Amino acid sequence: xxxxxxxxxxxxxxxxxxxxxxxxxxxxxxxxxxxxxxxxxxxxxxxxxxxxxxxxxxxxxxxxxxxxxxxxxxxxxxxxxxxxxxxxxxxxxxxxxxxxxxxxxxxxxxxxxxxxxxxxxxxxxxxxxxxxxxxxxxxxxxxxxxxxxxxxxxxxxxxxxxxxxxxxxxxxxxxxxxxxxxxxxxxxxxxxxxxxxxxxxxxxxxxxxxxxxxxxxxxxxxxxxxxxxxxxxxxxxxxxxxxxxxxxxxxxxxxxxxxxxxxxxxxxxxxxxxxxxxxxxxxxxxxxxxxxxxxxxxxxx
Amino acid sequence: xxxxxxxxxxxxxxxxxxxxxxxxxxxxxxxxxxxxxxxxxxxxxxxxxxxxxxxxxxxxxxxxxxxxxxxxxxxxxxxxxxxxxxxxxxxxxxxxxxxxxxxxxxxxxxxxxxxxxxxxxxxxxxxxxxxxxxxxxxxxxxxxxxxxxxxxxxxxxxxxxxxxxxxxxxxxxxxxxxxxxxxxxxxxxxxxxxxxxxxxxxxxxxxxx
Amino acid sequence: xxxxxxxxxxxxxxxxxxxxxxxxxxxxxxxxxxxxxxxxxxxxxxxxxxxxxxxxxxxxxxxxxxxxxxxxxxxxxxxxxxxxxxxxxxxxxxxxxxxxxxxxxxxxxxxxxxxxxxxxxxxxxxxxxxxxxxxxxxxxxxxxxxxxxxxxxxxxxxxxxxxxxxxxxxxxxxxxxxxxxxxxxxxxxxxxxxxxxxxxxxxxxxxxxxxxxxxxxxxxxxxxxxxxxxxxxxxxxxxxxxxxxxxxxxxxxxxxxxxxxxxxxxxxxxxxxxxxxxxxxxxxxxxxxxxxxxxxxxxxxxxxxxxxxxxxxxxxxxxxxxxxxxxxxxxxxxxxxxxxxxxxxxxxxxxxxxxxxxxxxxxxxxxxxxxxxxxxxxxxxxxxxxxxxxxxxxxxxxxxxxxxxxxxxxxxxxxxxxxxxxxxxxxxxxxxxxxxxxxxxxxxxxxxxxxxxxxxxxxxxxxxxxxxxxxxxxxxxxxxxxxxxxx
Numbered sequence: 001x002x003x004x005x006x007x008x009x010x011x012x013x014x015x016x017x018x019x020x021x022x023x024x025x026x027x028x029x030x031x032x033x034x035x036x037x038x039x040x041x042x043x044x045x046x047x048x049x050x051x052x053x054x055x056x057x058x059x060x061x062x063x064x065x066x067x068x069x070x071x072x073x074x075x076x077x078x079x080x081x082x083x084x085x086x087x088x089x090x091x092x093x094x095x096x097x098x099x100x101x102x103x104x105x106x107x108x109x110x111x112x113x114x115x116x117x118x119x120x121x122x123x124x125x126x127x128x129x130x131x132x133x134x135x136x137x138x139x140x141x142x143x144x145x146x147x148x149x150x151x152x153x154x155x156x157x158x159x160x161x162x163x164x165x166x167x168x169x170x171x172x173x174x175x176x177x178x179x180x181x182x183x184x185x186x187x188x189x190x191x192x193x194x195x196x197x198x199x200x201x202x203x204x205x206x207x208x209x210x211x212x213x214x215x216x217x218x219x220x221x222x223x224x225x226x227x228x229x230x231x232x233x234x235x236x237x238x239x240x241x242x243x244x245x246x247x248x249x250x251x252x253x254x255x256x257x258x259x260x261x262x263x264x265x266x267x268x269x270x271x272x273x274x275x276x277x278x279x280x281x282x283x284x285x286x287x288x289x290x291x292x293x294x295x296x297x298x299x300x301x
Numbered sequence: 302x303x304x305x306x307x308x309x310x311x312x313x314x315x316x317x318x319x320x321x322x323x324x325x326x327x328x329x330x331x332x333x334x335x336x337x338x339x340x341x342x343x344x345x346x347x348x349x350x351x352x353x354x355x356x357x358x359x360x361x362x363x364x365x366x367x368x369x370x371x372x373x374x375x376x377x378x379x380x381x382x383x384x385x386x387x388x389x390x391x392x393x394x395x396x397x398x399x400x401x402x403x404x405x406x407x408x409x410x411x412x413x414x415x416x417x418x419x420x421x422x423x424x425x426x427x428x429x430x431x432x433x434x435x436x437x438x439x440x441x442x443x444x445x446x447x448x449x450x451x452x453x454x455x456x457x458x459x460x461x462x463x464x465x466x467x468x469x470x471x472x473x474x475x476x477x478x479x480x481x482x483x484x485x486x487x488x489x490x491x492x493x494x495x496x497x498x499x500x501x502x503x504x505x506x507x508x509x510x
Numbered sequence: 511x512x513x514x515x516x517x518x519x520x521x522x523x524x525x526x527x528x529x530x531x532x533x534x535x536x537x538x539x540x541x542x543x544x545x546x547x548x549x550x551x552x553x554x555x556x557x558x559x560x561x562x563x564x565x566x567x568x569x570x571x572x573x574x575x576x577x578x579x580x581x582x583x584x585x586x587x588x589x590x591x592x593x594x595x596x597x598x599x600x601x602x603x604x605x606x607x608x609x610x611x612x613x614x615x616x617x618x619x620x621x622x623x624x625x626x627x628x629x630x631x632x633x634x635x636x637x638x639x640x641x642x643x644x645x646x647x648x649x650x651x652x653x654x655x656x657x658x659x660x661x662x663x664x665x666x667x668x669x670x671x672x673x674x675x676x677x678x679x680x681x682x683x684x685x686x687x688x689x690x691x692x693x694x695x696x697x698x699x700x701x702x703x704x705x706x707x708x709x710x711x712x713x714x715x716x717x718x719x720x721x722x723x724x725x726x727x728x729x730x731x732x733x734x735x736x737x738x739x740x741x742x743x744x745x746x747x748x749x750x751x752x753x754x755x756x757x758x759x760x761x762x763x764x765x766x767x768x769x770x771x772x773x774x775x776x777x778x779x780x781x782x783x784x785x786x787x788x789x790x791x792x793x794x795x796x797x798x799x800x801x802x803x804x805x806x807x808x809x810x811x812x813x814x815x816x817x818x819x820x821x822x823x824x825x826x827x828x829x830x831x832x833x834x835x836x837x838x839x840x841x842x843x844x845x846x847x848x849x850x851x852x853x854x855x856x857x858x859x860x861x862x863x864x865x866x867x868x869x870x871x872x873x874x875x876x877x878x879x880x881x882x883x884x885x886x887x888x889x890x891x892x893x894x895x896x897x898x899x900x901x902x903x904x905x906x907x908x909x910x911x912x913x914x915x916x917x918x919x920x921x922x923x924x925x926x927x928x929x930x931x932x933x934x935x936x937x938x939x940x941x942x943x944x945x946x947x948x949x950x951x952x953x954x955x956x957x958x959x960x961x962x963x964x965x966x967x968x969x970x971x972x973x974x975x976x977x978x979x980x981x982x983x984x985x986x987x988x989x990x991x992x993x994x995x996x997x
Binding site: 002003004007008010011012013014015017018019021022023026027029030031032033061062063064065066067068070071072074153156157158163164165166167168169170171172173174175176177178179180181182183184206207210212213214215216217218219220274 | 564565568569570572573574575578579580581583584642643644645646647648675676681683687688691692695696699700703707708712713714715716717718719720721723724728765767768769772773775776777779780781782783786789853855856857858860861927928929930934935938939942
Binding site for chain 2: 030034036037039041042043044075076077078127145152165166
């Protein structure tokens with residue numbers, strides 16, 4: 001029996017399986033993703049990165065920054081905080097409810113709490129516990145709500161306030177979530193380190209801003225220029241041992257400025273449907289909790 | 302030594318043979334156990350291919366339970382944002398409209414302040430075309446099917462449209478009743494097969510509910 | 511074509527045994543493939559040494575844009591994978607198809623042209639990466655203008671491999687045929703898909719990363735396993751002079767590889783919907799069965815004793831390769847199991863297991879095969895047999911010194927980083943201690959590869975020089991016949 005055509009068919013079938021699963025389906029699913037809305041304000045997310053940042057993405061790619069830096073914040077769980085926002089009119093009932101939820105509070109402390117709202121009453125509890133607590137408080141006349149808080153080692157480390165999702169890479173070509181962490185995660189570095197001058201100095205001489213950094217200096221992204229009519233506004237302010245001789249300044253090239261613009265645009269911290277979290281708004285009273293009734297979310301399919 | 306190297310691998314002999322020993326049965330038992338584990342693991346952790354379920358959430362139900370709950374003020378804030386993103390282009394942020402473009406104002410509009418939102422839901426969903434009389438003036442423009450073009454599935458669209466209409470009926474001096482997402486969904490279900498704009502005459506045929 | 515044998519000690523490079531006609535038909539393309547593969551191995555490991563040294567002195571060569579870590583590291587991986595692994599694999603596949611089918615290699619001129627195109631492509635690609643044209647997708651960094659050459663080269667080689675297979679005189683197939691034939695079909699499909707959907711007509715957003723991970727997995731796990739195991743299942747029984755323990759177990763491994771292995775590769779921490787990493791985890795666990803099956807099959811064939819090592823250094827390459835396959839597979843499954851953010855696949859553990867797979871497993875098996883095949887092509891023994899042993903021990907010591915500390919560093923990282931109060935930089939500095947050992951290993955490997963290139967390069971050079979000398983002697987024999995004097 002000529003097995004050769006069978007081998008061909010077997011190979012074809014085998015490869016089509018994984019091709020179907022990890023090429024075609026992702027293309028249909030996340031490949032046709034559109035902009036989504038943040039929850040609950042409904043702002044469009046993500047917006048296309050500004051032009052300089054798009055050029056910076058190309059610099060990031062060309063210099064292989066993804067081999068040391070990842071852009072994938074992880075999340076291991078979700079906890080809830082019970083946030084008391086308004087004391088209501090019946091202080092006695094509210095204090096009673098408070099003492100039930102926080103028995104360790106002393107007399108003076110709980111009155112202090114009511115005076116300095118909004119304040120969390122319980123933190124880091126499960127959703128069921130939080131919802132019951134909120135109901136207790138709401139029944140007593142106060143206004144309270146459940147705040148959703150993602151947790152995980154990356155989040156605890158300050159690398160983001162939620163996990164990264166597909167929408168964070170929607171307009172990027174190439175999408176570079178990275179594969180290794182030799183340096184910190186960069187998914188929301190634009191929020192965490194929002195000073196472009198810090199980034200420029202860090203690129204030029206990492207050890208000048210981060211003690212004992214293992215990142216190599218990217219001096220080729222900068223140029224040493226003679227000071228003509230006056231110092232350039234872009235010139236780096238370097239410490240004495242790194243500064244060039246008098247009459248010269250270190251100025252970032254376009255690549256460096258673009259790269260920093262890209263880093264500043266990395267802000268994966270908006271709450272989305274797929275990664276809910278409660279962000280404190282300017283007007284805390286809008287975070288009221290309807291005791292029952294419809295939710296903002298689509299019903300379970 | 303040098304001669305041994307080639308002699309080590311006597312390839313001049315016939316083709317490599319393999320014994321026809323059967324695959325041990327415990328391997329198949331392990332395979333089936335792994336299949337079972339795999340199915341359970343997939344059922345528990347995958348969200349059943351839903352594109353919005355990311356770890357650590359295990360299912361769409363779990364993800365939905367963590368979403369913020371609806372509230373009146375929140376709907377207005379959301380409606381305002383959506384209005385700004387989608388409608389203010391033509392109707393302006395202040396709701397004054399743009400007569401040059403045939404875009405009627407929303408301030409003092411009897412269409413907006415109608416008893417029921419039925420006509421407005423249809424107009425926002427499918428768009429409008431033709432002469433429309435608002436506050437005594439006539440406007441002749443084309444409105445895109447903003448509602449149908451909202452992102453997300455039918456539920457999300459209904460929610461977004463409800464937020465916009467609630468905001469518009471509350472602002473611009475109208476003070477008309479709010480619109481629930483369920484109402485919008487029900488109306489849209491009636492008209493889901495339509496893909497052309499409404500004309501104002503057609504809309505007048507619908508009761509003001 | 512036979513050449514008279516003579517004392518090898520007296521005339522290095524002169525053929526000592528007959529070259530079969532089939533081996534002769536493979537000579538030119540395989541020489542090009544194997545010497546180029548050895549050359550890329552050395553070049554690639556120079557890049558790796560540079561990259562490795564940067565961790566100990568961050569300012570090392572930092573002023574040159576083309577030598578920055580982010581360019582030198584992908585230059586290394588692409589040189590080794592496309593320059594060494596794929597070329598060696600294709601060469602051995604061509605030879606095995608010719609040998610097993612008892613038919614000469616078809617159109618060896620075109621196959622050699624294919625090899626030349628391939629090398630041109632890799633050269634252009636690596637230079638492109640160093641100049642900053644990397645595509646940004648791991649293991650697919652070579653820019654589009656290089657991919658064209660590589661693809662043409664591949665087609666030229668693979669098409670005539672299939673023709674050779676079709677023209678075989680020995681019609682019966684062995685299990686290695688399954689593995690190698692499938693691999694020939696696998697590569698063009700995954701390579702063209704990946705390049706079309708990521709470089710030519712890019713898909714949107716994170717779907718790019720998913721396809722890139724799919725490609726990496728199919729190249730480094732499926733393709734390398736198919737070819738490596740196909741070669742091992744053919745050579746190992748021959749070396750130990752026994753039959754392969756179980757044909758059906760090998761077929762079982764084959765089906766697991768082609769049905770399941772391609773589904774791995776999506777890391778647990780990836781910003782993709784949960785079903786993708788879950789499917790990858792399940793696939794990785796299933797693959798454990800294939801690994802056990804390979805270990806069982808090879809182990810029973812060699813009798814579960816390390817006496818196979820005593821058969822000689824060439825046998826040792828194969829046995830070490832299989833051991834590395836098992837260990838790399840276990841490591842890969844271990845890093846696929848945890849779905850938490852601090853999973854092993856964002857630490858040094860992942861490159862350690864990848865390296866163990868494509869070098870410790872595939873590379874070592876290719877070394878063994880090349881050492882067997884090269885002398886047969888020319889009819890000459892290796893000029894420096896002691897260098898073979900030295901190469902083996904340097905490779906073993908090197909790969910263990912590279913992989914084990916990195917794996918330990920990865921485990922250490924996961925444990926330390928799970929406590930958010932530990933500063934990230936402190937943990938990184940602690941891993942540098944492991945890295946020092948790893949750099950040592952890189953140096954040993956580089957030396958071993960230089961010895962490899964010297965050995966087989968010397969083999970070829972010696973052969974052609976001896977032939978040139980013989981031809982010259984032949985041509986000038988009549989001219990310098992002195993009357994009565996010694997000749």
